Amino acid sequence: MTNETVTTTNTDTPSTATASNELIGAVIKEKALIFELSQPGRVGYSLPECDVPRVETSSVIPQEMLRSEAAALPEVYEVDVIRHYTELSRLNFGVDNGFYPLGSCTMKYNPKINEDVARYAGFAKIHPYQPETSIQGALEMLHTLQNDLAALTGMDAVTLQPAAGAHGEWTGLMMIRAYHEKRGEHRTKVIVPDSSHGTNPASATVAGFQTITIPSNEKGLVDLEALRAAVGPDTAALMLTNPNTLGLFEEQITEIAQVVHEAGGLLYYDGANSNAIMGITRPGDMGFDVVHLNLHKTMSTPHGGGGPGAGPVGVKNKLLPFLPEPVVEKKEDGSYTLRSGSPDSIGRVKAYYGNFGILVRAYTYIRTYGPEGLRRVSECAVLNANYMMHRLKDHYIMPYDNVCKHEFVMSGKGLKQYGVRTLDVAKRLLDFGYHPPTVYFPLNVEECIMIEPTETESKETLDAFIDTMIQIANEAKETPELVINAPYTTVVKRLDEATAARKPVLNCACS
Amino acid sequence: MKLHRYIPMTPQNEADMLAVVGASSIEDLFKDIPAAVRYQGTLPMSEMLDEYALTRHMGQLAGRNADTDRYTSFLGAGIYDHHVPSVINHVISRSEFYTAYTPYQPEISQGELQAIFEFQSYICELTGMAVANASMYDGATALAEAASLAASATGRTKIVAFSTIHPEARAVVRSYARGLNLEVVEVAYGDGVTDISALAEVLDDQTAAVLVQSPNFFGGIEGIRAAADLAHENGALLVVSTNPISLGLLEAPGKLGADIVVGDAQPLGISMSLGGPTCGFFAVSQAQMRRMPGRIVGQTKDRDGKRGFVLTLQTREQHIRRDKATSNICSNQALLALSASVYMSIMGKQGMIDVADLNIQKAHYAAQKLSSVAGLKLTFQSPFFNEFVITLPEGTSAAELNLKLLEQGVIGGYDLGLSYPELSGHMLFAVTEKRTKSEIDQLATQLEASL
Numbered sequence: 001m002t003n004e005t006v007t008t009t010n011t012d013t014p015s016t017a018t019a020s021n022e023l024i025g026a027v028i029k030e031k032a033l034i035f036e037l038s039q040p041g042r043v044g045y046s047l048p049e050c051d052v053p054r055v056e057t058s059s060v061i062p063q064e065m066l067r068s069e070a071a072a073l074p075e076v077y078e079v080d081v082i083r084h085y086t087e088l089s090r091l092n093f094g095v096d097n098g099f100y101p102l103g104s105c106t107m108k109y110n111p112k113i114n115e116d117v118a119r120y121a122g123f124a125k126i127h128p129y130q131p132e133t134s135i136q137g138a139l140e141m142l143h144t145l146q147n148d149l150a151a152l153t154g155m156d157a158v159t160l161q162p163a164a165g166a167h168g169e170w171t172g173l174m175m176i177r178a179y180h181e182k183r184g185e186h187r188t189k190v191i192v193p194d195s196s197h198g199t200n201p202a203s204a205t206v207a208g209f210q211t212i213t214i215p216s217n218e219k220g221l222v223d224l225e226a227l228r229a230a231v232g233p234d235t236a237a238l239m240l241t242n243p244n245t246l247g248l249f250e251e252q253i254t255e256i257a258q259v260v261h262e263a264g265g266l267l268y269y270d271g272a273n274s275n276a277i278m279g280i281t282r283p284g285d286m287g288f289d290v291v292h293l294n295l296h297k298t299m300s301t302p303h304g305g306g307g308p309g310a311g312p313v314g315v316k317n318k319l320l321p322f323l324p325e326p327v328v329e330k331k332e333d334g335s336y337t338l339r340s341g342s343p344d345s346i347g348r349v350k351a352y353y354g355n356f357g358i359l360v361r362a363y364t365y366i367r368t369y370g371p372e373g374l375r376r377v378s379e380c381a382v383l384n385a386n387y388m389m390h391r392l393k394d395h396y397i398m399p400y401d402n403v404c405k406h407e408f409v410m411s412g413k414g415l416k417q418y419g420v421r422t423l424d425v426a427k428r429l430l431d432f433g434y435h436p437p438t439v440y441f442p443l444n445v446e447e448c449i450m451i452e453p454t455e456t457e458s459k460e461t462l463d464a465f466i467d468t469m470i471q472i473a474n475e476a477k478e479t480p481e482l483v484i485n486a487p488y489t490t491v492v493k494r495l496d497e498a499t500a501a502r503k504p505v506l507n508c509a510c511s
Numbered sequence: 512m513k514l515h516r517y518i519p520m521t522p523q524n525e526a527d528m529l530a531v532v533g534a535s536s537i538e539d540l541f542k543d544i545p546a547a548v549r550y551q552g553t554l555p556m557s558e559m560l561d562e563y564a565l566t567r568h569m570g571q572l573a574g575r576n577a578d579t580d581r582y583t584s585f586l587g588a589g590i591y592d593h594h595v596p597s598v599i600n601h602v603i604s605r606s607e608f609y610t611a612y613t614p615y616q617p618e619i620s621q622g623e624l625q626a627i628f629e630f631q632s633y634i635c636e637l638t639g640m641a642v643a644n645a646s647m648y649d650g651a652t653a654l655a656e657a658a659s660l661a662a663s664a665t666g667r668t669k670i671v672a673f674s675t676i677h678p679e680a681r682a683v684v685r686s687y688a689r690g691l692n693l694e695v696v697e698v699a700y701g702d703g704v705t706d707i708s709a710l711a712e713v714l715d716d717q718t719a720a721v722l723v724q725s726p727n728f729f730g731g732i733e734g735i736r737a738a739a740d741l742a743h744e745n746g747a748l749l750v751v752s753t754n755p756i757s758l759g760l761l762e763a764p765g766k767l768g769a770d771i772v773v774g775d776a777q778p779l780g781i782s783m784s785l786g787g788p789t790c791g792f793f794a795v796s797q798a799q800m801r802r803m804p805g806r807i808v809g810q811t812k813d814r815d816g817k818r819g820f821v822l823t824l825q826t827r828e829q830h831i832r833r834d835k836a837t838s839n840i841c842s843n844q845a846l847l848a849l850s851a852s853v854y855m856s857i858m859g860k861q862g863m864i865d866v867a868d869l870n871i872q873k874a875h876y877a878a879q880k881l882s883s884v885a886g887l888k889l890t891f892q893s894p895f896f897n898e899f900v901i902t903l904p905e906g907t908s909a910a911e912l913n914l915k916l917l918e919q920g921v922i923g924g925y926d927l928g929l930s931y932p933e934l935s936g937h938m939l940f941a942v943t944e945k946r947t948k949s950e951i952d953q954l955a956t957q958l959e960a961s962l
Contacts, residue, residue, distance in 0.1 A: 030818045031621070034629050034856050045596065045862035050869055051948040052876035057760065057868065060875055061894045065732050067762050071636045073860045078598060081856045085602040085626070085849075092622030094610030102612055109517050110610050113562055118784075119600070121580040122573025127590055128786030129925050130577060131913055137575030138785055148556045163648035163787070164842035166829070174690055202829035202839035206659075207690045211834040249543045279554055280541055286548045296842065300517075304846030305623040306613040306645065306806065308788035324686075346689070348682035351589060351651035351775075352786025363557075364569060370559025373515055379537045380520045386540055387528040403540055430618050441830070458519035459528060490618035492819040500811035500823040504800065506642050507632035 031091065031491075034084050035508050038074035044081050091491050092305070093435055099461050103407045103438035103450025104197070104245055106275045106297035111368065114300065114361035123360050128352040132337055139336030142328045142353065145363045146312075152374070153271070153291045154284020155314030159323050161354040165272060168292030168311025169203035169239070174346040175315060175322040176237050176266050176290060177207055182322075182344060185264065187236035193222055195246055195442040197270060200239045209236055216444055220246040220400040222256055231263035241270040242286065243277070243405035245442045245450070247385060257287025266290065274298040275454065276382055276405035279375030289316045299362035310358040324349045380455035381406040384462060388453055391466045395473045399445055407452035409445050420476040420483050422447040427494065428475070428486035432468045516562075577922065579783070583950050585877075587898050587941020588728065588925035589650070589677050590786050591778045593756065593866075594945055599780045599853045603846055613806070613845070617821045624820035627808040627845065630852045637758045637855075637863075638772040639765025640794035645806040646848040647791030647840065650775025651680040654722060654752050655687035656793065656804045656838055657771045661720030661748040662693055663837070664802055669717045670695045673705045675727035676752065678930035684722065693719070703731040703891025703900065710741055718747040720771075725764070726757050729891060729939060730874070730898030739768025748799075755779055755792070755851075757896045759858075759867030771795050780854030781847050790847035801827060804838030869944035870897035877942040877951045884959045890937055898941045900927065900934070904962055909938050915961045921954060 058066065076084075094100070100107035118124065126135055146158040162168035173190065180187045190204040191212045201211040214230050217223040221244070231238075238260045243249045250256060260267050269288035275298045283291045295301050296309035303309070315323065325345045326338035338353070369377060382405050389398065389408040396410040412422035426436035426449075438450040453462055476483050487493065525537070534540055541549075560568060584592040603609060607622060614620030614627075627645045634643035647653040658670045670688060672681055674697045681697070688695045698709050704727065714721070721742040725733035739749040750771045751764040756778040764772045777789040795803055801824060809823035829836040858866060874897040881901055882889040890900040901924070903909060909926035916923040928935030942951065 031625060033625070033632075034852075035632065038859075042859075043861060044598075044857040044859055045865070047594070047862065047865055047869060048944055048947070050872050052873055052951070054872055055875050057871060060871065061732060061761075061896075064736075065762055065894065067758070067760055068766070070860055070864060071758065071763070073633065073636060073855055073858070073863055075859045075861070076856060078857065081598055081853065082601070084856070085853060086605065088622035088626055089602075089605035089607040090622065091620075091625070092607040092611050092614075093616075093619040094607045096606035096610045100612070105612050107612060110606070111517060113565065115604070115609075117566065117569045117573075119782075120570065120573040121578040122570075122576040124782040124784050125578040125580055125592075126576045126785050127579075127584060127586045127592070127783050127922065129586055129588055129590075130922055131910070131917055133914070134577035134582075134917055134922070135785065137572035140575075141572050144557060151554050151556045154550075163652070163844075164840075166839045166841045167648060167652075170690070170839055174686065177690070198828075198830040198833045198836070199839050199841050201834035202832075202836040205834045205836070206687070206839045208692055251543050251545060254545060254547060277544075280550060281544050281548050282550055285550065302609045302846070303612045303842075304609050304844075305611045305620075305626075305849065306845030307842040308648075308844045308847060309842040347686040348651070348679055349686055350683060350787070351649050351677070351679040355788040356785040357782070357788050360569075364565060367557055367560045367565050367568065368517075368562075369515065371554035371556040373513065373559055374554070374556075376513070376515065376518065379540075380518050382540050383520070383525065383528055383532070383537055386532045386534070390532050403534075403543055405540075426616070427618070430616065435612075435619065436616060456517050456519070459524045487618050491621055492618055492813040492817055493815055495617050495813050495819045495821050496811045497821050497823065500809040500821050501825070504642075504807075504823060505810040506800075506807060506823075507628070507635045509632075 031087060033508055034076065035074045037076050037080050037084065040075055042075045042077050044076055044078045098433050099457060099465055100435040101437045101451045101453050102435060103452040104272055106452060106454055108300055108454040109456035110300055110302040111365060114364045117364045118357045118360045124357065136336055139328055141363055142359060143330055143336055145359055146328060148366050149293060149312055150314055152278060153314045154282030155291055156317045157320055157323060158312050158314040160312045160359055161324050161350050162292065162311035162313055163350055163355050164307060164309040165292060165294040165311045166199040166203055167349065168313045169199055169270065170206050171324060171349045172268055172290040172292055172313045173203055173207035173209065175319050178322040178344060178346050179319055180236055187234055189234045190236055191230050191238045194444045195244050196239060196241065197245065197272060200270060220248050221250055224252055224255060227256060227259055231259060231265060233264065235263045235265035237266045237268045239268040239270055241273050243273050246400055246409050247404040247407040248400055249405055253286045272297060273406060276378055278378040279371055280378055289319060295358055295362040300365045301358045301361040308355045308358055310355045310362065322346050377455045384453040384455060384457060388451055388462055388466060392469055395470045407450060409448050409450045411445055412447040412449055415476040418476050418480040420480050422449055424483045424486065425472055428472050428483045430487040431489045434465060577917065582920055582922050584922040585924050585940045585942060585954060586922050588939055590783050591941060591943055592783065592945055593778050593943050595780050595782060596854065596857045598857055599850050602853045603850055608849060609846055614822060617819065621819060624808050626849050626852060628810060628820050630848045631808060633852055633855045634792045634794050637755055637763065638794045639763025640772050641797040642800045643792060643794040644803050645808060646843040646845060647793050647805060648844060649787065649789045649791045650752060650773060651683040653773035653791030653793050654680050655684045657750040657773050658684055658693065658720055658722060659687060659691055660771060660799060660802050661750060662691065664748060664799060665719045665746065667717050667719035668693050670720050670722065671698060671713050671718055672722040673698050673724060675700045675705055675729060675731065676722060676724040677728050680752065703729045703893040704733050707734060707737045707741060710738060714741060714745040714747065716746065718745055720748045720750050722750045724752040726754055726896035729900050730895035731891060731893045732761065732896060735764055735767040735769065757867055759863035770799060776847065776851040779851035781850050788844055788847055790844040790851055802837055803827065805840045805843055866944055873944065873946055874899060874942040877940060880951055880955045881958065884955050886962050887958065897943060898939055901938050901940060903936045903938060907936055907962065909936065912961055916957060919957055921957060
């Protein structure tokens with residue numbers, strides 16, 4: 001995730017804009033909207049014939065329920081559609097285009113076999129309400145994946161239903177709420193550190209809790225004293241990411257767990273950073289009671305330009321009765337079934353059984369590596385991050401200069417004296433063909449730059465990126481305007497976000 | 512050391528990088544993890560397979576499922592077996608789209624941003640609403656978020672839901688309502704649709720929203736305008752959940768008084784995939800724009816005055832507003848929204864009309880054909896779109912009937928007794944443009960023989 005709370009301002013002079021156009025050497029035309037390609041009478045579809053005796057529509061559906069005016073959709077043919085979206089794709093940057101060190105997002109390579117397998121007819125063309133006997137292969141896959149993820153996280157059971165990380169957080173918190181209520185306890189507060197993902201407090205609100213934010217200590221870790229002061233009889237849970245969003249492992253995790261548990265609260269593990277710990281340590285062994293994983297991060301399923309993800313949730317035995325339904329189970333005869341009807345279940349969190357197509361990809365990924373391979377994934381992700389941190393520490397400020405895990409944060413505040421901000425560094429990176437790191441998150445680091453290389457990048461790639469970051473730091477000192485006015489090579493320059501929010505234009509208003 | 516095809520770290524790289532870091536081994540990098548919580552040994556997980564063995568394994572798992580390439584399906588109930596134009600898979604397989612993250616860096620994400628802007632435009636056109644967002648997880652969670660929006664917009668806590676709404680969507684609404692401390696009251700159905708008088712009885716000055724699905728779970732077309740009028744008289748918002756493919760011919764809910772229109776875009780070129788991933792859509796009237804959950808793309812200009820697109824109105828969202836956000840949603844279903852956009856581009860103005868028409872024609876033929884089988888009758892007489900309910904002869908088990916159909920290569924209808932106990936012995940059949948007259952005739956014959 002990235003947080004750009006900074007609003008782009010148009011402080012450049014017209015001459016800069018002209019110069020940047022000259023740099024490209026051509027005026028790039030505006031890309032047409034699909035609606036603007038429409039020509040009356042053109043079609044792109046092929047539908048079956050109506051081979052049944054026709055009825056007059058208005059004889060079976062009252063006229064007032066029928067559309068008075070056709071929806072103003074474009075009239076284009078198939079070639080228009082393919083060229084339009086192919087052109088749009090070329091205006092987009094993905095992991096397959098280049099290095100994408102977006103901290104906390106784990107932009108690793110998305111394996112192609114996963115894409116092929118998810119498209120097998122036996123996975124893609126099956127209906128959730130088919131008789132169970134006709135989806136045994138799918139149910140077996142789900143059951144195996146549940147077990148694999150339980151083993152990986154050290155939990156007793158896993159639900160695969162949540163569609164994304166935030167959805168998993170909410171699911172987990174609803175189980176925590178049901179657990180306390182079942183015990184007759186009224187616990188209303190969820191504690192989060194100031195470095196937590198924004199989804200943590202937002203999910204707490206949607207689950208009916210109030211959020212208490214506690215400050216991190218000077219090492220970037222949970223301040224045990226602040227935690228002790230915050231917990232009490234109203235504490236429902238502590239939500240923690242470990243390693244945290246600074247890329248640091250909470251060394252006092254067992255003490256943290258003890259403080260929360262002694263107060264009667266539960267521990268929630270935000271699994272966004274699981275790529276650091278596979279096979280090395282498990283949330284269940286650290287004392288966490290509930291865990292979600294982001295399969296679109298750790299398990300290589302593609303981010304899709306914003307989704308779909310999958311956010312399975314694992315729980316310890318004491319939370320089993322509260323799992324959302326249905327649950328995939330193996331029967332004594334070896335067949336698989338979907339079970340519902342637990343009186344204490346929090347109910348349904350989504351229609352059907354989760355983002356199944358994403359779960360197929362995640363399972364394929366797990367089988368590609370096996371447990372030892374997954375451990376190697378984490379080892380390499382952590383070595384890559386530490387290597388980058390060490391090579392960059394003389395050029396950017398490292399607020400937490402100890403060993404990091406899969407990601408690290410640095411601060412661009414040393415460049416402010418030249419009038420250059422972190423946002424400018426990020427924009428300048430675009431000219432070198434990189435997706436920038438996450439910027440301005442976590443909130444407790446000024447001018448924050450958060451870098452997560454992942455294990456799928458080579459030393460050559462890391463070195464080239466590091467050299468570029470060093471070059472930009474030098475540019476900031478020597479020719480700050482060059483950085484401040486970046487990017488120069490992109491299809492659009494910095495965009496006016498302030499006007500976009502003040503006078504929203506949110507659709508093409510075609511009709 | 513086992514080498515992996517996605518990991519480029521050579522032993523030489525490892526040695527060189529450790530030297531720069533000043534560590535003697537990778538193990539040194541994990542010294543901050545207390546020994547007490549270190550995992551010892553090998554995790555008891557599924558074993559590694561080589562690429563060929565893995566395709567065989569996955570092929571075997573897939574082969575044990577009855578897919579619609581091999582079976583003829585009359586099953587709907589929220590997930591539909593429509594034709595998916597070839598173009599769609601080619602577009603969403605462009606890895607510039609599917610390997611990208613959320614478009615936070617607009618200069619290198621104009622493709623995704625424009626695609627979302629066009630998706631928002633398509634949804635507004637179909638639903639007749641002013642503003643749409645970039646997508647939700649699915650239709651069920653979109654409906655729950657709509658209830659949440661209505662509660663915050665009205666400051667009220669009671670949600671009135673038609674019992675003809677998809678049972679799983681109602682269940683999701685109840686789950687979210689529990690979190691938000693909202694009360695959910697259901698309105699009983701009449702002849703396959705909801706009597707407006709039954710709605711009048713439960714509305715009061717604490718009602719935040721009336722939730723309607725149309726076409727409803729039984730396929731029936733609800734009286735949206737009357738429900739909207741009644742909701743508005745009581746100061747509540749009207750939320751309509753709809754099947755987007757029906758909107759080629761059915762009136763846009765926005766023109767019938769809806770304040771929020773949601774639904775699942777699965778019928779628009781998204782594969783069934785055991786029910787997910789699909790794509791929820793969410794559209795509102797202008798008045799509710801700043802209360803919308805999720806991501807929204809807006810049009811703007813760059814510093815050269817050129818048109819461009821950005822994520823906008825972000826102060827509603829969790830990464831800015833944290834516990835005060837309008838929703839906790841972060842990841843959505845962008846790639847499926849792209850599928851839906853490509854579908855609507857391919858279908859265009861006339862194709863959306865024609866596909867809706869084919870669904871109506873074939874479903875009505877099937878309803879007439881099946882209800883002419885001795886022992887079967889059409890349960891409800893209200894207008895319907897592409898699904899209808901059939902009453903089976905007394906004592907017939909819908910589940911057993913479906914197993915018999917399965918043996919004959921047919922995936923039968925939905926057993927309504929699973930979610931409406933009073934409708935045990937009733938089946939919900941869906942008939943899309945894919946079904947042929949001969950398949951429908953054959954289903955009638957098969958049912959006749961099985962009863």
